[in-house]
Amino acid sequence: MSNIEQTLSIIKPDAVERNLEEQIKTIFKDNGFVILKEKKLKLEKNEAEQFYKVHETKPFYNDLCEYLSSGTIIVMVLERENAIKYNRDLMGATDPNKAKDGTIRKLFGKSIDKNSVHGSDSPENAKTEIDFFFKN
Numbered sequence: 001m002s003n004i005e006q007t008l009s010i011i012k013p014d015a016v017e018r019n020l021e022e023q024i025k026t027i028f029k030d031n032g033f034v035i036l037k038e039k040k041l042k043l044e045k046n047e048a049e050q051f052y053k054v055h056e057t058k059p060f061y062n063d064l065c066e067y068l069s070s071g072t073i074i075v076m077v078l079e080r081e082n083a084i085k086y087n088r089d090l091m092g093a094t095d096p097n098k099a100k101d102g103t104i105r106k107l108f109g110k111s112i113d114k115n116s117v118h119g120s121d122s123p124e125n126a127k128t129e130i131d132f133f134f135k136n
């Protein structure tokens, strides 16, 4: 049975800064993703805190929110078969040093915090995250 899903992807400030937008989008398209929606924006710190609320008890939470709100990001709704898991695999491990060859984080990530992309990790979070950016 087919399982077409939508997932939220973010090209993070470190990657936007290095002009990697088109290269990363090409990887998504070459992997069968359709970019249904996209926008370029800069979050306020309190908006980043809301987006990453699941991590509010983590030691890296403040730095993470400072970082996500430090520059321009590109947010996209990506669609394909099994989009959520497929995108997580395509992104690679959170720490680029541990990510497999060919993954986006292995190719472009600089460090565990500046790891170039975000991707939803479950159907529930995909819905919440898509609504966060694209619900009017």
Ligand code: CDP
Pocket (backbone or CB within 6 Å): 055, 060, 064, 093, 094, 112, 113, 114, 115, 117, 118, 119, 121
């Ligand atoms: O992004 P991913 O789902 O792979 O990882 P996460 O565990 O949900 O963490 C969210 C983000 O926090 C990561 O992408 C990193 O940017 C950052 N992080 C960090 O700075 N230091 C850590 N030890 C773990 C995560």
Ligand code: MG
Pocket (backbone or CB within 6 Å): 121
């Ligand atoms: Mg996560």
